[in-house]
Amino acid sequence: MNTTHITGFPRVGAKRELKFSIEKFWKGEISETEVFQVAKEIRQKNRALQKQAKINLVPVGDFSYYDHVLDAQILVGAIPERFGFDVTQLNLQQYSELARGNKNQPAIEMTKWFDTNYHYLVPEWKSDTQFQPVTTELIRQIKEAKEEGYDFKPTIIGPLSLLWLGKAKGESFDRLTLLPKLIETYEQILRELIAEGASWIHIDEPILAVDLEDKWIQSFEPTYKALANTSAKLIIGTYFDSVAEHADLLKSLPIHGLHIDLIRAPEQIDSFLNNWPSNKVLSLGVIDGRNVWKADLSKIYDFLKPIQEKLGNQLWLSTSCSLLHTPQDLSVEEKLDDELKEWLAFSAQKVQELGILKQALAHGKEAVKEAFEQSDKAADSRKNSKRIHKQEVKSRLQNLTSDADRRKSPFLDRFDAQQKVLNLPLLPTTTIGSFPQTKEIRQARAQFKKGELSQADYIAAMKKEIEFVVKAQEKLDLDVLVHGEPERNDMVEYFGEQLDGYAFTQFGWVQSYGSRCVKPPIIYGDVVRPKPMTVEWSRYAQSLTSHPMKGMLTGPVTMLQWSFVRNDIERSEVAKQIALALNDEVLDLEKAGIKVIQIDEPAYREGLPLKRQDWDAYLDWASQSFRLSYGNVQDETQIHTHMCYSEFNDILPAIAAMDADVITIETSRSDMELLDAFVKFKYPNDIGPGVYDIHSPRVPTNDEIHHLIQKALEVIPARRLWINPDCGLKTRGWEETNAALKIMVDEAKKFRKQL
Ligand code: GLN
Ligand code: ZN
Secondary structure, three states, X not given: OOOEEOOOOOOOOOOOHHHHHHHHHHOOOOOHHHHHHHHHHHHHHHHHHHHHOOOOEEEEOOOOOOOHHHHHHHHOOOOOHHHOOOHHHOOHHHHHHHHHOOOOOOOOOEEEOOOOOOEEEOOEEOOOOOOOOOOHHHHHHHHHHHHOOOOEEEEEEOHHHHHHHOEEOOOOOOHHHHHHHHHHHHHHHHHHHHHOOOOEEEXXXXXXXXXXXXXXXXXXXXXHHHHHOOOOEEEEEOOOOOOHHHHHHHHHOOOOEEEEEOOOOHHHHHHHHOOOOOOXXXXXXXXXXXXXXXXXHHHHHHHHHHHHHHHHHHEEEEEOOOHHHOOOOHHHOOOOOXXXXXXXXXXXXXXXXXXXXHHHHHHOHHHHHHHHHHHHHHHHHHHHOOOOOOHHHHHHHHOOOOOOOOOOOOHHHHHHXXXXXXXOOOOOEEOOOEOOOOHHHHHHHHHHHHOOOOHHHHHXXXXXXXXXXXXXXHHHOOOEEOOEOOOOOOOOHHHHOOOEEEEOOOOOOEEEEOOEEEOOOEEEEEEEOOOOOOHHHHHHHHHOOOOOEEEEEEOHHHHHHOOEEOOOOOHHHHHHHHHHHHHHHHHHHXXXXXXXXXXXXXXXXXXXXXXXXXXXXXHHHHHHHHHHHOOOOOOXXXXXXXXXXXXXXXXXXXXXOOOOOEEEEOOHHHXXXXXXXXXXXXXXXXXXXXXXXXXXXXXXXXXXXXXXXHHHHHHOOHHHEOEEOOOOOOOOOHHHHHHHHHHHHHHHHHHHHHO
16 A cells, blocks of 8 residues: 655644643743643644544654744754753743743744745854754654554654755854764764654755755765665655756665655656656655645546556655645634535645545545545536636636736826826825724724624724824825725735635634744635725725825735635636736726825735746736736826835846836835845836834834935935835834834935925
8 A cells, every 4th residue: 555644734733722822821821831731632633633534654743832943953952052041951931932032132033934924943053053963852752652553754854954944143154064063963863763663754855946056956965875874764855846857866865765746846757757766765745735725636546546556655645745834624614615615625634635545546446435526526616616717707817908917108207197196295205004003993893893893883983093094194294195904904814805706714724933823815716806895995084184095905916925826727817817806996996086006015025936947937927917906097096016024136127017106115124225226226116115114113213214214315316215114004003103203204304305
């Protein structure tokens, strides 16, 4: 029979039990022991689900109290020295301080895990970093699994990926100089795991799927030759993209198996089947670990059958990557309708799909007839459902005219037309959209959702808030105002809830970092806007002031990027559908007298593929989608966009290709460094580089803001420059917001006078 295994299972619990427990611990409400108990129960449940599903090798080491890359740093005994902790004796408090910082030390830096929305803690490497095996926690969890009678498979990050994921701190040096010492420690770790009874050991080397410098590639052979000395049976895990370019290397390494992701890169299979060594296992990731759709079992079976005939038991079955990126269990959802539920599979269901495939391969499809029938039925209904496929959406996309994503005139002509209407001063001031979301606002929204507050009362409460926000901005003497977004819980959810084709779960949480989880909406069908979404709020806000009021929308790429996206059509097509739905809104806002419309794209860069060679194709459809969202607006209507969270230097042409009249962008934390790139590239349209960081309650000084405006003016012509904060203000309090904005406006006015 073919072995089934997974790289990892979600670890926060079906109802986020770990999150709630560890947050209580942080508040001092419960003890470490109580958190350990909750964690143990989660692991037990996860193993039981896998057993039920007939998974043969249960991973150990996929669980984490905060982050598995932090755990790997501990495993090799290399936590940042600056904390002064004894890595062999860490308690949960110290562990948490590494992740969250303490009075004396900032937290370990966090960054995105490849192209996912998961964030890991970045190892801090120094030229003299020392390593030692610290297997205490891993072995505790192995013992736990053994006691329950499981065949287990320790799952750890490989030495090369771990080194690569970290950053050199202090004086710069080549991280690879640490490799020989690190290999020694890995050898010791492997020996300890073997002594604990591990037959297979799973080592993830996800860096194999990114554009990797030669010296890293060349390090694989010596590394794995050394690890082979331990006589551990190693399976190397890869995911998120193709590793076909390294097929020869991977076939020749002295390892016992390889896992590849056939969801992201199905085409790579040929490179591996061709001359696959008879002494190695090939694990195929055929169930999607990054998305929520039920697998088309018949299709996968037909694909696997000939491979099985060729490889026999050397073929293993798995999910494409760790299930960390998929919600835990569909069966706890109470509010999704049955039809939609039939189309979905979360982690608990995905492991079952693996078990079913394995049985079908061993005993024929008849042995698991019912499961195949259900899967066929779901595949069929997704192909034909009227709920998913809407002819009017498809025709609209097919019949787009060639100017559907072009403004009528070039930027400078538009600028003149807009100035006639808007009459803005030099260095116009504005904000990014949201104002403080007070307790009262949140409460009103929650009560309205639960039906405890009538629609009329809710609208009245929001209008009162909008009035307050408009008055505050008039008092501050800002130039372009916003309504403050009090009616929005989340910038994607708010729009998704009003669009056809989107669904929302109750418990579809995935870990973003530590105890923080997000619940991405599910885009299951063609996207349509049944009726205006924001027009009434914006119209009301505009009626309160003679200043221009910005309409505020979330852009198509961000709407896509922060959702689970249907897999039956291209992502680019979904993005364009969303863009057209947003275009309806833009045109309605324009009709309602809104003269400035901001379409936020904070996730524009996040969609970039792992490999450079795929960037252009993505940026092409991403920028086109953005442009489609404002298609057909008049020259007089000023389109803004906003971006934050990342660096943009390397995608400036694609940002320019969005052709927004104004871009406001996060820059203050990097002391305006980003602007140099804008200048070098000769970015043509207006720019509002953030002049203060909204992520902290600290009010900037006049000098600081003065300095940043000065720096911006050195490189950007005054006519092209806007003055604004880095991002929305919803997480801030009113006091600091008023104080900071006052300083911002004052400094802008001083420069204006000089100019
Ligand atoms: N308009 C949004 C806000 O101000 C933008 C949020 C974001 O960029 N993440 O809240
Ligand atoms: Zn932002």
